[in-house]
Amino acid sequence: MAKKLMTGNEAFAYGAYLSGVRVGAAYPGTPSTEIMDNFSRYPGVFAEWSPNEKVSLDVAIGASYAGARSMASMKHVGVNVAADSLFYAVYTGLKAGLVLVVADDPSMHSSQNEQDSRNYAKFAKLPMLEPADSEEAKQYVGLALEMSEQFDTPVMVRSVTRISHSSTPVEMEDRQPPPPPEEPPAYERDARKFVMVPANARHRHPVVEERLQQLAEYAETTPVNRIEEGSGELGIIAAGTSYQYAREVFPEASFLKLGMVYPLPEKLIRRFASGVKTLVVVEELDPFFEEQIRLMGIEVRGKDIFPIIGEFSPALVRSCAAKAGLIEGSQGQKEAAAAAAKASELPVRPPMLCPGCGHRSLFYNLRESGALVLGDIGCYTLGFAPPLSAMHFTGCMGAGIGVAHGIDVAKVKDRTCAILGDSTFFHSGIHPLIDILYNGGSTTTVITDNSVTAMTGMQQHPGTGITLQKQKTKAVDLEKLVRAIGFEKVDVADPYDIDKMAKILDDHLNSDEPSVIISRRPCVLYTREKNPPPRVDEEACADCGICLDLGCSPLMQEEGHVSIDPILCNGCNLCVKVCPSEAIIPQESW
Amino acid sequence: MKKVDFLMAGVGGQGTILASNILAGVGLELGYEVKKAEVHGMAQRGGTVESHVRWGDTVSSPLVEEGKTDYLLGFEMLEAARWPTYLNKESVVIVNRYRIAPPAVNLGKADYPKEQQLDEMLKNSAGKVLWINGTELAAELGNPAMIGVVMLGALSSLLGGEEEAWLKVVEDLVPAKFLDLNKKAFAAGRDSIK
Structure with missing residues (x-):
């Protein structure tokens, strides 16, 4: 059999396809995103980006109840969101196999904590497998589905960044996935098994404990x-x-x-x-x-x-x-330590907002407004970083709005503003927004709408009008949605228009009425929009540093003036607008 | 047991991932077991990126062990100097003479190290340090983004062996319409340190 180099995430998807998984659901999150991305491209499968991880797990559970093998995939913190569903599914058991692939992120390359998902297996009382390379990633998904059916339980497969994003050889298999049943299976109307009211759940808990004992026996002899x-x-x-x-x-x-x-x-x-x-x-x-x-x-x-x-x-x-x-210890550690110390003095290169990113313009205005900004998880989180330094809290997906409301009702002196992205809003922003309206809050919420899930690599979401499998669909209209909740003070503006956005922010932040601003500018990496870079008039440049404080990488300090790297520049002209000396001149052509 | 460990260092957006895919593919062509590791996600936004590629009779860890790198490819000068703990006195470093200023340098709050200083740091830790004008060569051919293929061309001339294996993988992984250009970029890289 031929071998092919695959990332762990590609191999999870391949294993799921080979094992006859017919329904997959996920919310993007590094380092798990590419699992569902890859799975969605196999023939004959249904795959979706769900609004969040809990929905994705419910979808996978439903498919399993209906007799279709299913997979949900998410990053470690996504399991926190999906945990409620994970726990009931362990009690009900399933029909067809269900595998939940979870990717942990030790060292937090792209996460807010480094929780160890193995604890969820013990906590929720279900079995967990953990592959050590891509070949095992492929195999363990298949094994998880068999175990799921044999023991009537969801099975978790744990990955970490170095499995998900490392490429190792995988055997390409000749076998075809098992064909779907000719007759669609009937949903089994068994209340004792599937309706978890207390009387039934009490009857299921002993089943869960007994199953764990059987799984422990299974663990003694499984070849893995x-x-x-x-x-x-x-x-x-x-x-x-x-x-x-x-x-x-x-x-x-x-x-x-x-x-x-x-x-x-x-x-x-x-x-x-x-x-x-x-x-x-x-x-x-x-x-x-x-x-x-x-x-x-x-x-x-x-x-x-x-x-x-x-x-x-x-x-x-x-x-x-x-x-x-x-x-035995190795030699030369002193020398290595000295070299490492010297290298650690080199200027660091943290991730930052891309040139041309609409978020930069918005954060420029937020910084100027002096507001306390309660943020969320996405590209815009980078607005916290110097020199913009315009975000003052980030906790987890969807937390910013509720935290802002809490800060407001505790009556701080600052003017506050919650901020989150379009995809994050669909993930977990709607409930806290309802809370503000219901409980008489006054918070201003800014939805930074770049019209894609950008941070994880340009995934579609309910607002884009396109599904994971590239089907056209109804797009949820953000403005109509927040108006339907009951918000009356709603404005939509392009963050590139910094004068207009400044006025809107000032109006909203000084109003006692709860409100929403939709700051809409599609991601420039996604649209690939690029305009001619502006030119610096070195004579006119007062070397004041105001443009440098935008934290835009093409802008560089030179002797007595700034310069713009034309390769890196996206031509958004934000620096043109903030320059007090009119020393940065927009260009009509390249 | 034979093994060759590679580390690629650069700035997000410079194309280290494509280059590491090609290098991994060449290892497979040459009959090695191959593993490869890199980090995606947040670091893509202009941050420091590193890729590990390992060839060997058997390979367990996808990560190169510190102190055991055979070849370090620095896609950007400063980034090349960030990994001394991975090097040893036998290591060979190829540095692209190209500078992307980190934010603190842009803001005038830190200095970009001089080339000589970076060269000294690397020579302290490695056996051999070779500089090439890779981005310039790629730009002359029409696209500075081909730096990865130029670097691999340079590396191929050090590793020796069949050039066909390299070009076959380049052909597999590079879009057809850019193939001729990439072949030229590979040759330019190969000739740059002859």
Whole structure:
């Protein structure tokens, strides 16, 4: 069979397709986004971007109840949003297999926390698998669906950034996915199983506990938990990426490689532990295995050697192991430390708003307004960064509006403003907006409408009029929606028009009436709109630095004046508008 | 056990991901096991980006281990100097003589290091440091965005072996209408450090 390099996310999608998943639903979120993106391109499947992760999981559960194998995929924090649905589905059980792929983000490359999703398996009482490369990503999705049907439970498959976004070889398979049933299956009207009122749920909880016992037995013999015999001196228990790093650092050791990370195979662990002198768990983030193994009464080391914070790497595992005396230390560490110290003095390059981004113009006005800005998750979060420094809170998806309302009713002196993107608004902005109206709030909410889910790589959403599978559909009209909720003070403006936006902001922020501003300018990376870069009149430039304070990368400080890099510049002319010396001159042509 | 570890460093938008895809594909063509790692998402917005590509008889970790990089390709001068802990006295560094100012430099709050300073930093940690005018070469051919292919051309002349394997992968991964141009860019890169 031919092998192909695939990212973990491509392999999850491929595995789902091969295993006959017919319905997929997700909300984009790094590092999980490409799972559903890739799955949606396979023939004969239904795939959607749902407004948020909870909806996506409900959709997958519904499809499963109706007899179609299904998959939901999301980033780790998305499971927080979907958790309510995850818990009921564990109680009801399913009809066809359901796999929930969750991608964690240790080291927070693109996230607000580094929660360890393995805890959800224990919390919600369902099994979890964790692949260590793309081939396993493909296989484990199929295995998860089989387990889901065998044990009548949703099954989670956990990924991390380094699995989702690393490319490793995958066997391309000749088999075709199983064909869909000729007759559409009937929904099984079984209230005892599917209606979770207390009387029925009480009857289901013992089923859940019994199932967990059976799954623990299954874990003892499943081939994805395997012992790799090595020296009896050192035994390593590891899963996922940590297994790969440990494999390089401890070539002589014995390994218990766990592909099923919950529930754990107690007998297998005991057998492995009894064959080695020192037992060590190598696991990123929480001491999830370590605590459970210790509860079995087995002596084990783990977080006394390896950190609980941040992602691992081969070098980190090696240096921790050397410090703990498990292996010999390497030479030349002093020199390397000195070189690293010198490199750390180099100017950093944080991500920033793109040249031409409409958010920059909006944040320029917000900064000028002096308002306290309660933000959200998306590209516009970068408005917090210097020199704009115009956002003062970001917590999680949809939090900004409620937090702004709370701050208002606690009566701070600042004028406040909640801000969130169009996709985030559909995700979780509607409920807090209703709250403001219902409870007599006065908050101004700005929806920064760039007409796409930009941060995760240009995904469609309910406002764009196009589905994940590129079908035309009805677009939800933001303005009509907020007016339908009951907001009467609603304005729509282009943030590029900074004078008009300044007036609107001033009007809204000084009004006691709850209000909404829709700041509409499509993402320039998505539309690929580019206009001629303006020219700097070096004589006229007063070197005042006002344009530099926009934090726009093409604008550069030179001796006594600024310059504009014509390759990077998008030609939005915001700098032209803010220059007090009329030293930046717009150009009609290239 | 044979292995070749590559690290690519640059600025989001410079095309390191396409270049790492090509390099990974070449490894497969040459019969290696190949793994590759990079971070997507927030870093794309003009931030520091790095790609790891590993060739070997067997490869476990997709991440290159610090201190064990064989070849570092710096798509931007300053970014090339950010990874000394990944290098050793055998490492070879190819640096594109091209400067993208970080925000603090744009604002006049930090200095962009001089080329000589960056060269010294790299020579301290690596065995060999080669500078090429990659972006300039790509721009002369008509598109500065082909820098990745120029860098790979330069790398290919150091690695030796069949040029066909490289060009085959370039052909697979580059849009057909830009293929001739990319072949020229590859040749220009290859000749740049002969």
